[in-house]
Amino acid sequence: MLRYLARKLFIYLLTFIVAVTIDWAIPRFMPGNPVDALVSRIALMPDANAALTSYFMAAFNLDQPLWQQYLNFWWALLNGDLGRSIMLFPTPVTTLIGRALPYTLGLLLPSILLSWYVGNVVGALAARRKLLDNSVLPLGYLLTATPYMWLGILLAWVLGSTLGWFPLAFGYDQSVKAEWSWLFFGSLVYHWVLPFASLFMVALGGWAIGMRNMIIYELESDYANYLMALGAPHRLVRKYAFRNAMLPQITGLALQLGAVVGGALVTEIVFSYPGLGWLVLSGIQNQDYFVIQGVFLFIIVGVLLANLIVDVVYVIVDPRTRVGLQGDAA
């Protein structure tokens, strides 16, 4: 068990290093230069521009050779320093991320967990009821094939623009002061509904279909047949089938995390929702190396951590993996 965990951790560490390296490299491969953009915004005399450019290049250490920048990056990272934003100079990137993170987590966690749970329950029910199955299956396929941002735009158009039930943009009403009050909290929830709904619905379809198929497979399996031949009530057989059908769904959760995070980023952009997706978009538009790096770093760490948790949970819930680890199959 410990050896298994150690091996897993090693693989995760390798993945982390590779992912962080790519994360560092990608913004630097983009054409253009962040300092130019910054300086042109300040827009002084032409000769002052040159001085400012070289000053900022030195300040951000962008005048150093690439390998030196790479090492600097790792050194700062290990010290918990993600650099300072260029577009919102001199705010530290950690502050920006800290501001955006609650919005993204507030969207992601409920939509991932709820869609997984509800999808599994709906799928399990559909596996046993013809009527429900005939409606859940096509709807599920439709939902799961829908791109996140397209559903987001559709919801914004129908429920936001046409019917006017929900706001179209931002994390809360701009006329409400951001403080600990019911008014502010209500506004937060109100603005949260549409982006959450679009993430939730797309993910829901896939889970429901997966669970339905797994349950049907499990109910036709040999152990289910044997139990029913011995007169076991359907309740017991269904309980076993549900539990065993959950196992691939747990793995599926780990595999889906990355896709859902990506979906959350574009959904935030659709709704101008002030989370990480919106932050990374403005980072890209302003060529803000440090913001892009920082946000992606957070996503990398988040997805890796979630996968690690799923790995550990899987070992706990499926005895077969445990037996394999001990290597003592009789």
Place this chain on the structure above:
Amino acid sequence: MLAVSDLKIHYRTLAGAVKALDGVSFSVADGEIMGLAGESGCGKSTLGKALIRLEERMQYVGGQVTLDDKVLPIADDKAMNPYRFSEVSIVPQYAMSALNPTRRIGRMIDELLEARGLKGATLRPELERRLAILGLTPDVLGMYPIELSGGMKQRVVMVLSTLLDPSLLIADEVTSALDVASQKKVAGALVEFRDRGYVKSMIVVTHDLAILAQVADSIMIMYAGKLAEKAPTRTIVDAPAHPYTRLLLGSLPEVGIRFEEKRLPGIKGRPPSLLSPPTGCRFRDRCPLAFDKCAEEPPFIEIAPDHQVACWKADTHAQG
């Protein structure tokens, strides 16, 4: 004592009803181990399953099954439940995968017993005793199925299926997936469980006549959804009356014969489709003895005590 009369089970398919069991009548006495043999698709497994649980695509068409003077409601899945496990039980063909892979075996058995309104704890000593008879330690109850070998799983399933001392046990191809040594052990266990009174009577479904010769008191041969012959094992082996039984026995290899020199005869042709079976004797097309009368269906009649055959020529050549 089991009595089956005129049992008809069809499979629903898109092409129509496949008449897998087309009017089958026989009885199994208390203490009798009856072997049920025939080639693939003859309906032997369907018969075994029909006595305990009809699959969804299996359709009850007619007939009656009586066990210990009670009529089994085999067509009614719910009403049949109280009889399952306690009166009729099965060791399935797929015994290797019959246990829930994610439950410890002991816990699964307890949950099954409790779901049937019994107490797992009170039956535990008997369970462990019976496992010991088959050479398994109580440790297996704390293990997951994956930790056991195929033969061990098979034995666990045998013990579980017979735990409530059923009146009738259906053993469906229990030896098919095992090596010869394990086959012998399982066959021995079947006889032992009968001798100890754990099971009153038994139907051993198999295509392996050699195993039946070891364990069965009587053998019933099926062909194309109908019964061909039923007789005590010795009679089937030494003096089979139905031409199909003879050809079936003739297709078995014998010790001491080199088959490089003498080819095994086999039976030419194939069994008829059960979607629209031919009238008359169904073995007619492959039968070397077929004559005009075979266009009429032969009745399944007793030609000697305990010896029933469905063949017009049975009594004339029975002892030949």
